[in-house]
Amino acid sequence: MKLIKDRKKAQSYLEFLYILPFILLVAVFSYYPLYGWVYAFFDYKPPFPLTMDKFVGFKWFISMVDNSIKVNQLLKVLRNTFAISGLSLMFSWFPMVFAIFLNEIKSRPYRKFVQTVTTLPNFISWVLVYSIAFSILNSTGAVNTVLMSLGLIDTPKMFLQSSEHVWFRMWLWLTWKNAGWAAIMYIAAISAIDEEMNEAARIDGASKLQIIWHVTLPSLMPTYFVLVMLNLANFLSNGMEQFFVFQNAFNKEYIQVLDLYVYNLAMGGGGYSLSVAISILKSIVSVLLLCLTNSFSKLVRGEGFL
Amino acid sequence: MKLKKLVSLLLLAALLTALFTGCKGTTDSGATSTPDTSVTTPSDSTDSSGSGGKSYDKTLTFDIYDVAANYQGMQSGWFRKVVNDRFNIELNIIAPQVAGEAIYHTRASTGNLGDIVILENADFADCVKTGLVKDITNEIKNCPNLMDYKEQIDVYNKNLPDNDAGKIYGIPCQMTNTSPTSYSQDVVYSSPLLRWDLYSELGCPDIANLDELLDVLAAMKEAHPTNKDGDPAYPFSLWPDWDGGDGMMGIANVVQLTTWYGEKIKESLILKPDNTFTTVLDKNAAYYKITKFLNNAYRRGLVDPDSGTQNWDSACAKMTAGQVYLMWYSWQVGFWNTQDRLREGTAFIYIPVKDQLYYADSDTYYGSGRVFGVGSMVDDEKYQRIMDFLDWYASPEGLTFAHNGIEGFNYTVGADGKFTLINDNALMDNLPVPEEWGGAGYQDGNNAINQWIVDAISINPNTGEPYSNQYWSTYKQATMTQMKREWAEKFGAAEPVEYMKKNNVLIVSPNVSVSIPGDTPDISVIRSQCGDTLNDYTWRMIFANDDAAFDAMWDEMTAQMNGYGFDKLVEYDTERFTIELEAKKAAMN
Numbered sequence: 001m002k003l004i005k006d007r008k009k010a011q012s013y014l015e016f017l018y019i020l021p022f023i024l025l026v027a028v029f030s031y032y033p034l035y036g037w038v039y040a041f042f043d044y045k046p047p048f049p050l051t052m053d054k055f056v057g058f059k060w061f062i063s064m065v066d067n068s069i070k071v072n073q074l075l076k077v078l079r080n081t082f083a084i085s086g087l088s089l090m091f092s093w094f095p096m097v098f099a100i101f102l103n104e105i106k107s108r109p110y111r112k113f114v115q116t117v118t119t120l121p122n123f124i125s126w127v128l129v130y131s132i133a134f135s136i137l138n139s140t141g142a143v144n145t146v147l148m149s150l151g152l153i154d155t156p157k158m159f160l161q162s163s164e165h166v167w168f169r170m171w172l173w174l175t176w177k178n179a180g181w182a183a184i185m186y187i188a189a190i191s192a193i194d195e196e197m198n199e200a201a202r203i204d205g206a207s208k209l210q211i212i213w214h215v216t217l218p219s220l221m222p223t224y225f226v227l228v229m230l231n232l233a234n235f236l237s238n239g240m241e242q243f244f245v246f247q248n249a250f251n252k253e254y255i256q257v258l259d260l261y262v263y264n265l266a267m268g269g270g271g272y273s274l275s276v277a278i279s280i281l282k283s284i285v286s287v288l289l290l291c292l293t294n295s296f297s298k299l300v301r302g303e304g305f306l
Numbered sequence: 307m308k309l310k311k312l313v314s315l316l317l318l319a320a321l322l323t324a325l326f327t328g329c330k331g332t333t334d335s336g337a338t339s340t341p342d343t344s345v346t347t348p349s350d351s352t353d354s355s356g357s358g359g360k361s362y363d364k365t366l367t368f369d370i371y372d373v374a375a376n377y378q379g380m381q382s383g384w385f386r387k388v389v390n391d392r393f394n395i396e397l398n399i400i401a402p403q404v405a406g407e408a409i410y411h412t413r414a415s416t417g418n419l420g421d422i423v424i425l426e427n428a429d430f431a432d433c434v435k436t437g438l439v440k441d442i443t444n445e446i447k448n449c450p451n452l453m454d455y456k457e458q459i460d461v462y463n464k465n466l467p468d469n470d471a472g473k474i475y476g477i478p479c480q481m482t483n484t485s486p487t488s489y490s491q492d493v494v495y496s497s498p499l500l501r502w503d504l505y506s507e508l509g510c511p512d513i514a515n516l517d518e519l520l521d522v523l524a525a526m527k528e529a530h531p532t533n534k535d536g537d538p539a540y541p542f543s544l545w546p547d548w549d550g551g552d553g554m555m556g557i558a559n560v561v562q563l564t565t566w567y568g569e570k571i572k573e574s575l576i577l578k579p580d581n582t583f584t585t586v587l588d589k590n591a592a593y594y595k596i597t598k599f600l601n602n603a604y605r606r607g608l609v610d611p612d613s614g615t616q617n618w619d620s621a622c623a624k625m626t627a628g629q630v631y632l633m634w635y636s637w638q639v640g641f642w643n644t645q646d647r648l649r650e651g652t653a654f655i656y657i658p659v660k661d662q663l664y665y666a667d668s669d670t671y672y673g674s675g676r677v678f679g680v681g682s683m684v685d686d687e688k689y690q691r692i693m694d695f696l697d698w699y700a701s702p703e704g705l706t707f708a709h710n711g712i713e714g715f716n717y718t719v720g721a722d723g724k725f726t727l728i729n730d731n732a733l734m735d736n737l738p739v740p741e742e743w744g745g746a747g748y749q750d751g752n753n754a755i756n757q758w759i760v761d762a763i764s765i766n767p768n769t770g771e772p773y774s775n776q777y778w779s780t781y782k783q784a785t786m787t788q789m790k791r792e793w794a795e796k797f798g799a800a801e802p803v804e805y806m807k808k809n810n811v812l813i814v815s816p817n818v819s820v821s822i823p824g825d826t827p828d829i830s831v832i833r834s835q836c837g838d839t840l841n842d843y844t845w846r847m848i849f850a851n852d853d854a855a856f857d858a859m860w861d862e863m864t865a866q867m868n869g870y871g872f873d874k875l876v877e878y879d880t881e882r883f884t885i886e887l888e889a890k891k892a893a894m895n
Contacts, residue, residue, distance in 0.1 A: 069865070249843075
């Protein structure tokens, strides 16, 4: 009896080894870097190594909110982050609807063509996207040339330099780049819908739109919710590449999101310690947001996703 | 199953071969050129480097951490061949301008920045303190060419913090063999440069001040709204990607122009002609004046609307295409002026604005602000080779290669020993280099270190003329064109600097060697935040639609920068730059 139990135990230890590589990976790439957080508590300046006499406690955290100007700056950055993330959350149904409509296209070559054309931009780097944007939208670019030859404007319009509708324009670029890619998930989910349901609806006399509304959409909802939840947890990290390439003196007030702010501060000016302090706060808020959405999900759907 | 395994094994093998042959490319070319190297090495190295019959059997690779480089990777082409023939070395350039500032941080924390380091003064002092740089006191004595600059090297090193013993760590860059107060250039670094053809078309009007300069530019734009190809031309085409560099707060296109009124920006301060400091936020100082000037230009439709969003490459392309009517950097004319255009009279040249007073830094006798050093981790063999190389790099032969290129390709030597420039578009058009010099394009093989121990304005003892080809007597003869004669007649001087000296509108600030402390972490945060604010607002002010909006933005900016702690920054900078100012005052007396 005891022998069997021991063997079982030994077996379970052995089975533990299966996940060991993954634990190691997570430890090395996700937990070890947290060691870098110590920089937030020191006066750090390369090339001098960290020594205890440079320990400053919470100085950098406090300096973030020293006076109203600094608080305002931080609030502005947070406002931009929330606005841009909020906008993409608000329109998060867009790829789903796109996928549904795409699926309704009967001509297969045409459907494939549309899908390829919309997926391709996902593989273009943001730097290239900006050079495309610059060559189309600059003062002698295609858009201005067309508008001027049509007589709609008489001086070139500075699209990239304007500080109006920055968030919306950023969302448009993001959607242009990502919609096709994001739709792939939904296209897969649509093809997994039981064909019998569609047939049954059709026999019952449902129109095309009714089928979409009563069969396709409800079947896609679980996928949609999971993706939305994951996005919510990432609310504060809307990435920096896009905003980094599009930023200029004129739109910075609206385009500087948290990640970009941290980058500009550390890499632009050597404010490593303050940057680390800000990213620590960001991580803490992100964890809070994740817990919040999880309990919200529990409340609404009766189950969490953690 | 077996088949699958076989296929995957084959694929793996193919992948690995591809990987290794891919890497081998460079080693291969190195190996093929070695035979002829071994033939030339003995004779070449003995009679040219002056290091006297040393054997360089083993190929060494120098890692060069180089803040001046804008190319990262192995040196290739003709310059590689030059150094490889002499020292059997390969140069591996590590360029923070390419790799990003973070590489400094990473490499410094491993304790090995590079075998040779080229750093800004303040960083160099930090690296000496942390032991990243080797003490070269004993070995530098055996370097005859470097010892020609012993005075400057000693002065620099004595000024390093905590170095009362006077040990030698660094070799300043771009030292000259002239004097700390002399000014040898013909053209100051920044002055208004106009197209001579467009200016004489208007009847060469006298220009009294910036407003009249705008009048002239507006007339030029009206007469020539496009270049020859029909693309729109503007007097001003600005670019934002150099902002905040060169130890000056503010946008690059404004900070240089402040020197037109004798005011030089030193980080957050402005050094005025009367040798006092004020801040960049002073409404009576030149930063405000020049920003306002550019704003006026914008309101008169003279500024390229893409200025705030284009990068340097786009701006540069417009200069080359003749879409720009005002230039202000002395080197900027290189994108337009050629010997042909000087002959046609369509080249850019300095046109005096009567109320201006130009600031210029004198010859960089004590160095330009960067330093060469040797990494503390090099072994003895490499150390010796590095010192031999650096000594050669400061020798007339090394300097001729670095500043003038290849004999017979970039210049010819006349019977009197003077050089004559040939193929003057070698760099611009990347002309192919003869096979005996390693082939490839000239620009591809150009010296990637991009920094010199001795400045090009120094006198080459072999010719008695400066290394810089613009100052060769043969070049001056060749470019003494109709246009230049007309210019000289109108302004009564042979060269712009001569005109400025004659009319007493040139302030030459002497070159001194002082060690200015670097930023503390607190100050660097304030500097970064204030600098970004200043840059962003300046751009928006240039594009402001009226005076009220302009001034409202200026006040808003002042309030914001004060909130970030601008006062502390000014206090800190005043303390630092007073050290330099005192030394300059002493040098002038």
